[in-house]
Amino acid sequence: GNSVTQMEGPVTLSEEAFLTINCTYTATGYPSLFWYVQYPGEGLQLLLKATKADDKGSNKGFEATYRKETTSFHLEKGSVQVSDSAVYFCALHQTGANNLFFGTGTRLTVIP
Amino acid sequence: DTEVTQTPKHLVMGMTNKKSLKCEQHMGHRAMYWYKQKAKKPPELMFVYSYEKLSINESVPSRFSPECPNSSLLNLHLHALQPEDSALYLCASSQRYGTETYEQYFGPGTRLTVT
Numbered sequence: 001g002n003s004v005t006q007m008e009g010p011v012t013l014s015e016e017a018f019l020t021i022n023c024t025y026t027a028t029g030y031p032s033l034f035w036y037v038q039y040p041g042e043g044l045q046l047l048l049k050a051t052k053a054d055d056k057g058s059n060k061g062f063e064a065t066y067r068k069e070t071t072s073f074h075l076e077k078g079s080v081q082v083s084d085s086a087v088y089f090c091a092l093h094q095t096g097a098n099n100l101f102f103g104t105g106t107r108l109t110v111i112p
Numbered sequence: 113d114t115e116v117t118q119t120p121k122h123l124v125m126g127m128t129n130k131k132s133l134k135c136e137q138h139m140g141h142r143a144m145y146w147y148k149q150k151a152k153k154p155p156e157l158m159f160v161y162s163y164e165k166l167s168i169n170e171s172v173p174s175r176f177s178p179e180c181p182n183s184s185l186l187n188l189h190l191h192a193l194q195p196e197d198s199a200l201y202l203c204a205s206s207q208r209y210g211t212e213t214y215e216q217y218f219g220p221g222t223r224l225t226v227t
Contacts (some may be wrong), residue, residue, distance in 0.1 A: 038216075104154055
């Protein structure tokens with residue numbers, strides 16, 4: 001079946017620190033992979049996506065590379081800001097399955 | 113315009129009330145979704161509409177009744193809810209619903225409290 005596993009949170013970093021949030025997945029075939037971000041009190045926003053192996057999604061300084069060999073899609077940012085404090089969800093869309101499968105979310109807090 | 117709007121932003125209702133949540137998009141999307149999100153959990157899919165027809169009902173209790181009056185609007189009618197139904201209700205839309213991958217755009221959600 002399809003599943004997404006994210007690193008346990010919460011994650012607390014100082015401003016300008018390097019961020020990695022791990023995400024691994026289980027799926028048959030070739031899913032598309034997404035990172036969504038949810039700021040406090042708001043809905044989900046698509047942060048970035050990758051639709052095939054070795055694709056790199058990037059947006060607002062965040063990056064993630066679709067690694068088929070390790071079934072991973074880790075989120076990285078070189079220098080986090082206080083405004084990046086949010087919950088980050090990794091998700092996959094399995095071709096033919098129609099629905100999004102979400103990980104449990106990782107809460108990031110960035111302190112000045 | 114890549115916006116999905118939801119009203120109201122907050123809703124408090126008693127267990128005997130009837131209320132409705134509203135979702136709207138003007139991106140020409142033909143698939144619309146309702147999700148329920150409890151605190152510190154990922155969103156859970158409730159319903160999917162494709163071309164204004166109900167395609168997926170994830171075994172949601174009948175006290176939740178979805179309606180898609182046209183391609184831009186999605187409603188969720190609520191009746192006789194329980195306190196455990198308190199959650200953030202998210203609406204999303206995508207270009208299509210099917211075997212291809214279509215990006216979902218989410219609204220800001222309605223925070224529902226059942227007293």
